Amino acid sequence: MADHQLRELKVCEMLRANPHRNICAYHGYLSSAGQTYVGGLCFDRHAMMLGRAADQKISLPADFLDGPDYTLMHLHRLDYAHNHIASWNDINPKNLMLSLNPCGAPVCILIDFDSCQPLGERLEKGPTPDWVYPGDVSVADDDLWALGPMRE
Structure with missing residues (x-):
C-alpha cells in the first residue's frame, strides 16, 4: 500500500510541475503527526463523478469527452499513462x-493517479470493477x- 501511495505522490508532484486544465489540481500532501507517512493528498474539489452525472441523465455537450483526449495526450507526452489495473481500466x-x-x-477533469506509471512499466494494482482492458x-x-466505451 505504501508503495502505491508513494508512486501516486510522485506522479502528483510531477503533474503539479506540468499542469493541465483538465487534470485535477494537486496542492500537496498532509503528513502524519510524526511525519513518518503520508496522511493524505490534497486536490481541488469538483461537482461530481461523471458516472453520477450519467446516472442523473445530466445533458453534456457532444464534445465533452474531447477534454480527456487532450488531457491524456499531455500525460503521454510526459511519458506516463493513467493505465489500467490488473485487467481493469482506470480511465x-x-x-x-x-x-x-x-x-x-461543463468541463471533464481527470483524477486518481495511483495506477499512473511511466510508459513501459509493468502494472500491478487491483481492479476497478466492470471496466476491463x-x-x-x-x-x-x-x-x-x-x-470509447464512455462515448457510447
Missing part, C-alpha cells in the same frame, strides 16, 4: 469528474481505448 466514469469552468460550461504494461493505447 472510467469514476475517475472523471464533472466540473464547471468560470463561464459555467487486457494487458499488464503501462501503454498509452489503453488510456485512449477506455474513452
